[in-house]
Amino acid sequence: MKLVSRSQWGARAYRTPNGATPYSRARRGVKLHYLGTAYSDRPHEKCDDYVRQIQAQHMDGNGWSDIGYSFVVCTHGYVYEGRGLKRRNSANGSTSLNEQDYAVLLMVGSSGLTKPTDAQLHGARDAIEYCRKEGPAGTWLGGHRDGYATACPGDVVYAWVKKGAPRPSSSGATEPKPATGGTYTVKSGDTLSSIGQDLDLPWPDIAQANGIKSPYRITPGQQLTIPKAASTPAPPKPAPAPTLPEGDVKLSDQISLGDWVKKQWPNDKGITDRRITVNTALGSGYAYSRRAAEASDEILRQLEALRTEVAQLRAALGKA
Numbered sequence: 001m002k003l004v005s006r007s008q009w010g011a012r013a014y015r016t017p018n019g020a021t022p023y024s025r026a027r028r029g030v031k032l033h034y035l036g037t038a039y040s041d042r043p044h045e046k047c048d049d050y051v052r053q054i055q056a057q058h059m060d061g062n063g064w065s066d067i068g069y070s071f072v073v074c075t076h077g078y079v080y081e082g083r084g085l086k087r088r089n090s091a092n093g094s095t096s097l098n099e100q101d102y103a104v105l106l107m108v109g110s111s112g113l114t115k116p117t118d119a120q121l122h123g124a125r126d127a128i129e130y131c132r133k134e135g136p137a138g139t140w141l142g143g144h145r146d147g148y149a150t151a152c153p154g155d156v157v158y159a160w161v162k163k164g165a166p167r168p169s170s171s172g173a174t175e176p177k178p179a180t181g182g183t184y185t186v187k188s189g190d191t192l193s194s195i196g197q198d199l200d201l202p203w204p205d206i207a208q209a210n211g212i213k214s215p216y217r218i219t220p221g222q223q224l225t226i227p228k229a230a231s232t233p234a235p236p237k238p239a240p241a242p243t244l245p246e247g248d249v250k251l252s253d254q255i256s257l258g259d260w261v262k263k264q265w266p267n268d269k270g271i272t273d274r275r276i277t278v279n280t281a282l283g284s285g286y287a288y289s290r291r292a293a294e295a296s297d298e299i300l301r302q303l304e305a306l307r308t309e310v311a312q313l314r315a316a317l318g319k320a
Contacts, residue, residue, distance in 0.1 A: 001126035002078045009048040009080050011067070012055060014087075019065030021088045023099060029140025030128050031092055031101045032161050033069065034153040039109030040217045043193040043203060047074040050107065064090050070102040071127045075191065077119035079127045085135050093148035101140070102131045106157055115156050118168040119194075125167050141165055186222040201229060 014020065042050070051074075055067040062068075068091035069082040082105075083089050091103035104127045106116050116124070131137040143161050144152035153161070160166075184195065192212070196203035207216055209227040218224070 001130055002123065003130075004048070004078050004080045006081050006084075009051050011052070012059065014066035014083075015059070016065070019087065022086055023088050025099070027102055027131070027135055027137040028100050029102070029138045029142065030131050031103055031142050031144055031146065032124065032153045032157055032165070033091060033103055033105040033144045034157050035105070035107060035109045036152055037109055038112045039107065040219075041075050041113045041191045043191055043216050044074065044076040044078070045193070046215065047076065047078065047107070048080070050074075051080045054105075058090075066090075068103065069105040070131070072105045072107060073120055073123040073127060074107050075113070075117045075120045076193065077117075077123035077126075079123050079130070085131065092144065093150070097147060101142070102135065102137055103144075104128065104131070106153065108154065108157065110151070110154060114154060116160070117194075121160065121165075121168050125165055128165060182226055184224045184226050186218045186220055186224060190218065190220070192216055192218060195224070199226065199229075201227065
């Protein structure tokens with residue numbers, strides 16, 4: 001189960017004492033809910049914003065002590081901890097109904113996105129099994145409308161509940177993935193994030209290719225241009241190491257210096273064939289080392305002279 005804790009989604013602290021009310025007995029089972037308002041799907045990184053929005057509506061609009069649900073499931077299959085396993089929910093319609101069953105919300109609406117995604121159904125099933133195993137909760141399963149006058153959780157979710165909330169079948173034929181560089185028709189439940197994951201493409205690249213800006217909404221039937229994946233450049237080949245002729249080496253033998261010489265000294269006409277004698281190579285190395293040593297000696301001499309001048313200046317200032 002892809003559980004997102006309260007701290008991870010940025011939940012506000014619940015009000016006490018009501019928000020801390022524990023269940024007084026084991027739960028009969030789990031009730032499923034939907035939003036009951038219009039809902040448009042969004043990239044997964046925006047889902048925690050919406051969960052915080054639900055909590056704000058419940059606490060500031062309804063006057064409740066916390067978000068009402070035990071758990072919330074987004075279209076990407078993540079299960080957000082609401083009141084969790086131990087604290088009594090406030091979403092089922094009355095104190096006795098809240099005490100009786102857990103409340104699990106699927107983030108689908110009464111219009112807009114009304115059909116749960118396969119990932120969401122898996123997430124909801126994960127939440128149901130988690131409540132049964134860890135709650136504890138019995139095997140009863142229903143919708144908000146069971147025992148309470150409401151349309152919740154909507155006909156689509158309720159039909160799934162009445163079938164026993166099965167996991168989506170993976171045995172059927174799978175639809176081929178959209179090809180990069182082509183087009184794709186958005187289906188119900190699709191998000192930029194899910195399309196990007198299917199194609200191994202960053203979803204912001206898809207949004208940019210189609211001029212889609214925040215809040216990054218797409219609708220079923222919409223035609224998307226799928227950008228071509230950027231080709232990963234091959235790593236540069238390492239420059240060949242200098243090589244010596246096989247066998248005994250004489251100072252007059254030629255030594256290959258490799259491509260790096262031409263890159264470092266492109267205007268040096270004397271080594272355009274990238275080969276010089278061993279004697280020249282050794283002599284060049286010695287000359288370079290000797291010049292470096294002489295330069296270091298000169299710097300040390302200059303520092304010693306400066307040190308003498310500073311000492312003399314201090315002595316003069318002391319007499320003054």
